[in-house]
Amino acid sequence: MIRELRRIQDFVKQELGYETSGHDYTHIMRVVSLAQTILKTEPADEQLVLVAAYLHDVSDDKVTTNPAAKRQAIIGKLIEIGYDQPFINQVFDIIDHMSFSDNLKHHYQLSLEGQIVQDADRLDAIGAIGIARTFYFGGHFGETMYNPHVMPRTNLDKSEYRKRGTVINHFYEKLLKLKDQMNTPTAKKLAEHRQQVMLAFLNEFMDEWNGQA
Numbered sequence: 001m002i003r004e005l006r007r008i009q010d011f012v013k014q015e016l017g018y019e020t021s022g023h024d025y026t027h028i029m030r031v032v033s034l035a036q037t038i039l040k041t042e043p044a045d046e047q048l049v050l051v052a053a054y055l056h057d058v059s060d061d062k063v064t065t066n067p068a069a070k071r072q073a074i075i076g077k078l079i080e081i082g083y084d085q086p087f088i089n090q091v092f093d094i095i096d097h098m099s100f101s102d103n104l105k106h107h108y109q110l111s112l113e114g115q116i117v118q119d120a121d122r123l124d125a126i127g128a129i130g131i132a133r134t135f136y137f138g139g140h141f142g143e144t145m146y147n148p149h150v151m152p153r154t155n156l157d158k159s160e161y162r163k164r165g166t167v168i169n170h171f172y173e174k175l176l177k178l179k180d181q182m183n184t185p186t187a188k189k190l191a192e193h194r195q196q197v198m199l200a201f202l203n204e205f206m207d208e209w210n211g212q213a
């Protein structure tokens, strides 16, 4: 691994090592690994993809109460390592616009590098890990696991999306939609299996909820 990336990895480990909503350092490492897989078939700037993958959650308001300070910490670290301003701008263009909630009403045209990081992040939101992270997140933020009388919400904007729902509804409000929103062919392919895992899980969950043996 190039020396700069090792320093960024150390920084992220320090920042997110103790995160407990499902956006911890292990999520970051899975996103980096998925991004590396997607990179094999895309003519993209590898360094930009990996730096953005490492940093994409550090200043997110889900993991910090002071996003502005975290943003400054990221900029400080990138300057210290020796990255120039145009590169830093490209990193923020990705991490500021890649989230699901930011793209609910207006689709932002990400760079190819941004599309790869977005796909990698979204792959880690679905499948078996996606199921686990979603329940973990729901517990962390005090969400109800399931309530058959609460319908999944539709046509959400960012602020509505951020309000509490139920964990099961999150599958219908976001997770099951991600498969069709993947940017790259590699991610589309990987998403197919993960979608089947979630659908099978939801079927089993409903059967057991309804008392079927």
Ligand code: ADP
Binding pocket: 022, 062, 098, 099, 100, 101, 102, 125, 130, 133, 134, 135, 137, 138, 143, 163, 164, 165, 166, 167, 170, 174
């Ligand atoms: P983004 O960062 O792309 O806007 P989210 O805010 O949906 O994405 O957060 C990422 C992950 O956190 C989701 O894939 C899911 O696992 C979990 N999560 C987010 N919101 C909820 C929610 N309301 N209930 C349960 N899990 C959630």
Ligand code: NI
Binding pocket: 023, 027, 031, 056, 057, 121
């Ligand atoms: Ni993420």
